[in-house]
Amino acid sequence: MSLDRRIHFFLCLTFWISLVLGHMIDVKAAQKECFFEDLHVNDKMTVTYQVGAGGHLDIDFWLGDPLDVAIQKDFKSSTGTVSITAETDGRYTYCFSNEMSTLQDKVVSFNVHGVIYVPDDGTIAPIEREVRDLAVGLQAVKDEQEYIVIRERRHRDTAESTNARVVWWSIFQAVILFCVCGWQIYYLQSFFEVKRNY
Template sequence: MLLLTEINGQNCPMEDERPLSSALVIEPFQGERYPEMPTLTFIFSLCFSLSTAFYFHAGEREEKCIIEDIPSDTLVTGTFRIQQWDTRRHDFLESAPGLGMFVTVTTYNDEVLLSKLYGPQGTFYFTSHSPGEHIICLESNSTRLVSFGGSKLRIHLEIRVGQHDLDAAAAQAKDKVNEVSFKLERLIEQIEQIVKEQNYQRDREENFRMTSEDTNSNVLWWAFAQTLIFIAIGIFQMKHLKDFFIAKKLV
């Protein structure tokens, strides 16, 4: 298995879609957390960004996974679109007719939050129940065998964390909100998400501080125990030498 890790911390704005490979480097993965995951794993951190768009390539029978670090009680929205490689045109088609996409979302506690088959393009939603890393896996439902040369796919993916799709048309129809209030709702929602992210990072910092203090305390006690052991060994050796000299009548 290979693990893809991010080498720069730049965020991708919502309208700036770019190849995922431009921000990642491949290196061996020695972990045993998910031995059944047969393909490549993408690690992609949002770094407090609310929306990230990118694309990547995959085989028709290849599973690709993204790991997102998400606070608790946060709505995550993902939008994807598949393009299929045309061997005659040597270019990607606008869509992938006949193909669908399995989307699976799990936590590191093996809790399945979403497992559903979509069409060649679609939108999925899930809500995090606990803070931490969430694994988003995508795999096409192609029945073509890899050994017979299944074509490659280009998968466009946009991940939005903490954003709700507000229906502006319905709001205007009900005459409850206007354009200004709609933008204000969006702004308030983003502020709440930023506060939630800050609280999550504050909790992580507190856990790290407690772990550091425990480690320093253990090191101090271990040094104290070593000192006592050395003193005891020294006293024992001096007593042993004294008894030896007395037995040999040297003193």
């Protein structure tokens, strides 16, 4: 591999790595959060998102091209993956909308990753192709791990909430039991006292 090819390979890899982003945001009730990426023709971008907390764990998602024409719309989704290949140069916008909720804030975790298009004119080495394929596979594994972490957090919160409810219900039952026992003792005692008076 010549020096020019090595430099070209490492520049492409650096650009690809720079397109990988992971975020966790709070989307306030009745609000919308928007982000953008500047893409060129044939660049690829994938947005993976999941609602981690708030309300019914749903969010509206919108992805639009540079002319603000909707490419993808998801309504009340708790998780989703959207992949596009840019057909024109420009700024592609994606938004998470919580406008349907007037009370509940939502926590959204999302990843954005992409591949900058480099025309394959036969000069790309097979090892570079393999590295690109491995990078795409590694990103898919990373997305899946983040999805699992968020689900585990959600299940743990549900288990802790259920545990707290069981504890309070048990305390309530114990208080009711003591009250009923106290009332029965008092009633029986008063019953026998009344019998003695006759």
